Amino acid sequence: MFLIASERGTLREESEEWVSIDEDIPVAATVTDLEICQAICEQDPSINADDSHGDECIEENPPTNTEMRQAHAILKRGVQYRSTNFKKQFDYEKYISELLRNNCRQATINEFF
Numbered sequence: 001m002f003l004i005a006s007e008r009g010t011l012r013e014e015s016e017e018w019v020s021i022d023e024d025i026p027v028a029a030t031v032t033d034l035e036i037c038q039a040i041c042e043q044d045p046s047i048n049a050d051d052s053h054g055d056e057c058i059e060e061n062p063p064t065n066t067e068m069r070q071a072h073a074i075l076k077r078g079v080q081y082r083s084t085n086f087k088k089q090f091d092y093e094k095y096i097s098e099l100l101r102n103n104c105r106q107a108t109i110n111e112f113f
Contacts, residue, residue: 065100072096 041047047060063071076093083089 065103068100
């Protein structure tokens with residue numbers, strides 16, 4: 001509800017009602033998540049589909065360190081040309097480098113027990 005001032009200076013009360021315009025529109029078909037996943041998997045054979053969980057269709061492998069380094073180099077070049085916050089840029093670069101370095105570290109047998 002809101003008030004509107006008329007030209008004569010008096011206040012007039014008007015109410016606002018929400019009208020559902022989509023209620024009576026018939027739906028042609030209801031598509032489930034599984035059907036969407038199956039259609040996507042059929043269109044792109046490079047996507048690995050693992051239906052062992054039932055509701056999950058797409059399972060991706062994590063990117064390799066080489067792919068992450070290439071992506072990091074591309075992002076770094078883009079940020080250098082567009083960024084003015086060099087502290088934040090340095091912090092991001094430091095974080096990503098540390099993440100990649102830790103991912104390359106060889107595990108010792110004690111870490112598994």
